[in-house]
Amino acid sequence: MSETESIDSADIRFLLAIRQFGTLAAAARALGLTPSAVSQRLQQLEQRxxxxxxxxxxxxxxxxxxxxxxxxxxxxxxxxxDALQEELRMQRRGLVGTLKINAPFGFGRRYLAPVVADFQSENPEVAVTLTLSEQPLTGGAERYDVIVHIGEMRASNLIGHLIAPNARFACASPALIERFGEPQTPEDLARMPCIVLHENETDASLWQFSKGKTRLSVRVPSKLGSNDGDTVRRWACEGRGVILRSEWDVADDLRRGTLRRLLPAWKTPYADVIALTHNRAGLPRRTRDFMQFLQSRFRPLPPWRA
Structure with missing residues (x-):
């Protein structure tokens, strides 16, 4: 590439801003420029x-x-x-920069928020932002350094790091079990009221079970549902229906006896907690250190299994 064809990191960041914001006008606002200046700069880059x-x-x-x-x-x-520049700064000042994290609402509030706060306390020169959302992977993944995800992963160019194992349990309150009887097979759930959680664009009322080589898909009856896991769990504790929920969310209720696990001989698909990052080789030091800090807080056993 000749000198007249050369580009630098500022040119690449400029193009990435256009891709992220979708229009020249939106990119101009984000970059603090006029639309004509953005258009002119793009033309100059294309000419080069x-x-x-x-x-x-x-x-x-x-x-x-x-x-x-x-x-x-x-x-x-x-x-x-950026990682190279940060390493140079680290030689003088220690861990610095910004760290942006995205996570689901329920898990983020209960388990991730304390970890993020402790990490920032130990690294006061790092500015950390924790964003909680219903679907962390729906758009805008490039805006975050770490995305915490629970459950199956679709095809993605992000790198997955296991944080903690997490099963799913079918659960109900003792009062509901007394009223309808304890199910012996997954098909028995068809005679019981069920509460569904609408998340990750999945078929909320189709529950999957397995035992050995046997696989069953059960369409559960549901007149009650929500997109908020905490609401679904509280409804189940009140005896309003059977739920299929993550182990991390119902472990305390199972210990207290406000919920009981159903069909313990049958397994449901695991929903491990994973953290997603961009290119493993180019991770800034603060991101790598946070990942190690995060994993250390959930090992050897996550809090819901301790």
Whole structure:
């Protein structure tokens, strides 16, 4: 590549901002520039590279093959460059910079918030933001350094790190079991009221069970549901129905006896707690240290199994 065709990390960050915000006007607001300045800078970059990077004629910006490749590879290069700069700063000042974390509401409030606060206390030069959302993986993953996810993972270019094992249990209150009887097989759930949790765009009323080589899919009857796990759990404790919930959420109720586990001989799909990061090789030191800190708080046993 000749000198006139060269680009630097600022050019890549500029393109990534356009991709993230979707329009030149939105990117201009985020960068603190005028739309005309953004358009002019994009034209100059394309002239230097002698190639079209973004198609502006469509209603929505479309990156060319070259523009998409530059963004895809550029993310890794920028991350490695930032990591190098941070390592240099670390030599003088210790752990510094910003750390952005995304996690589900219930798990984030109960288990992750204390870990994040303790990590920041031990590393006062790191500014940490914890964002809680219903679906952490729905859009905007590039805005976060760490995304905590529970359950199965779809295909993704993110790197998964196991944080803690987590099973799912079918549970009900003692009062509900006394009223309807204890189910002996998953099919028996069809005669009991069930409460469903709407999350991760899954089929909430289709529950999966296995025992040995036997696999069963049961469509449970449900007139009550929510997208909030804490609400679903409280309804179950009140005797309103059977739930299928993560072990981390119902462990305390099982110990207290406000809920009882049903069908213990049958397994349901595991929903391990994992943390997702970007390119493993280019992780900043603060992100690597936080991952180690996070994993140490859930080992050798997570709090719901302690």
């Amino acid at each position: 590279l002698d190639t079209r990077l973004v198609d502006r004629s469509a209603r929505k910006l479309q990156f060319s093959e070259e523009g998409a490749l530059l963004c895809e590879r550029g993310v890794e290069l920028v991350a490695q460059f």
